[in-house]
Amino acid sequence: MSCAMNDLYTVNQLAEELGVTPRxxxxxxxxxxxxxxRQGNNRVYDKRDRARMKLILRGKRLGFSLAExxxxxxxxxxxxxxIEQLRVLLRRVRERRDVLERQREDLEATVAELADIEDQVAAALAERGAAPVEGQGGPG
Amino acid sequence: MSCAMNDLYTVNQLAEELGVTPRxxxxxxxxxxxxxxRQGNNRVYDKRDRARMKLILRGKRLGFSLAExxxxxxxxxxxxxxIEQLRVLLRRVRERRDVLERQREDLEATVAELADIEDQVAAALAERGAAPVEGQGGPG
DNA sequence: CTGTGCATTTACGTTTACGTCAACGTTACT
DNA sequence: AGTAACGTTGACGTAAACGTAAATGCACAG
Incomplete structure (x- = not known):
């Protein structure tokens, strides 16, 4: 047995848990x-690796490349x-936040439009008398 | 002259205006x-094409593939x-909205973390006496 | 000591989203 | 007629993010 008492994972285990492939x-x-x-030649992932992977996956959901x-x-x-490195770091943090702010605007605009479309679709359905599944007495 | 009185664009014009390439x-x-x-063999874009392109670009900023x-x-x-088509459409609209809601959560979590990091960086800079550019009397 | 199973590395294949020529046609000036 | 600017359609190249074998290693059951 593999003595997995410490929240340790093999590639396959962690992959399955996070919904990705070992590859x-x-x-x-x-x-x-x-x-x-490594345990010998084999990879052993711990909780920190798992947390890091979750960050990576979140970044992907946000549409960032692996490099980003x-x-x-x-x-x-x-x-x-x-100190100079820290200043650079601070700049980058703010840049990234700006990107996300723009993304937030795009997102809100899109959600609003989807809401509009949803209303229109609902209206179109109602106009054809489709809401109660059987009522045929639409307004012609 | 190309008689551009109607908000019409060539590929190059629209491309430059939107910050993409003609390709x-x-x-x-x-x-x-x-x-x-088409005007003969050449493409002629109008305002509707432009608006559509803006939607496409927004989708890209949100991390969607061209297929999506x-x-x-x-x-x-x-x-x-x-009616059946409309029902399918309604489902898709809602699915897409769900994706965006998840994305919103990811986005907010990330922005919050970036704010944390920003604070820590600022603190690290302060700790090394970098704010007033000359104060050496740190807490050693 | 021979499978069975999980793991590893190496390497080529694939899809997406374009970039980058190449070869050609049209219009417009000179 | 020359040529420069702008347009067209292929066709091939490329970077990113993996997929998909292929060949090998290592451990343990029988």
Whole structure:
């Protein structure tokens, strides 16, 4: 037995839990986004790896590329930087926030339009007397 | 002169105005996302084409694929559908709205984290006495 | 010691969303 | 007629994000 008492995962286990393929986890490791421990030759993922993967997946849902996500993850490494590095970091954080703000506007506009469309569709359905599933007595 | 009194554009004009390349416009047409009129052999875009392109670009900023955007644009074609079609349409509109709601949550979580990071970076800068540019009397 | 099963690396295939020529046609000036 | 600017349609190239074998390793049941 594999003695899994500590919230540790194999590639397959973590992949299934997060709804991705093992290939994806290895690919992200290849890209430097993950660096799980090894037990011999095999990858062993812990809770920190899992949390990091969740951040990555969130970034993907937001439409960022893996390169952008890598930059985003770097933002967490605050320690050990010089003052100039911190200033650069601060700029990047704000840039990224700006992107997200624009995205928020796009999102709200789109949601509003979808609401409009939904209303129109509902109206079109009503106009054809389709709401109560059987009433044929529409307004002609 | 090209007699452009009616808000009409050539590929190059519309492309520049929207910050894309002519190739992109032709590519989208190839994918069925656009269908501008032709004047002889040349494409002529009008305001409706322009508006459609803006919707496409917004979809892209939201991280949707061109295929998904195509579906989204189809949502506008409410007329001429049967009741069953309208029901399907309504389902799709709601599905898409759900996706966007999830995206909104992701977005807000990320913005919050970026705010945290920003605070931490600011604190780290302060701790190293970087705000007034010269104060050396940190808490050592 | 021979499978069975999970894991690994290496490498080529695929899809999406264009970029980048190449070869050609049209209009417009000179 | 020359040529420059702008347009067209292929056709091939490319980067990202994996999919999909193929060949190998390692552990343990029988």
């Amino acid at each position: 994806t986890l290895r690919f992200y490791e290849d890209k430097g986004l993950l660096s799980p421990n 996500i890598a930059e985003y993850l770097d933002l967490y490494k605050i320690d050990g930087n010089g | 992109t416009l032709r590519f989208y047409e190839d994918k069925g996302l656009l269908s501008p009129n 955007i195509a579906e989204y644009l189809d949502l506008y074609k409410i007329d001429g559908n049967g």
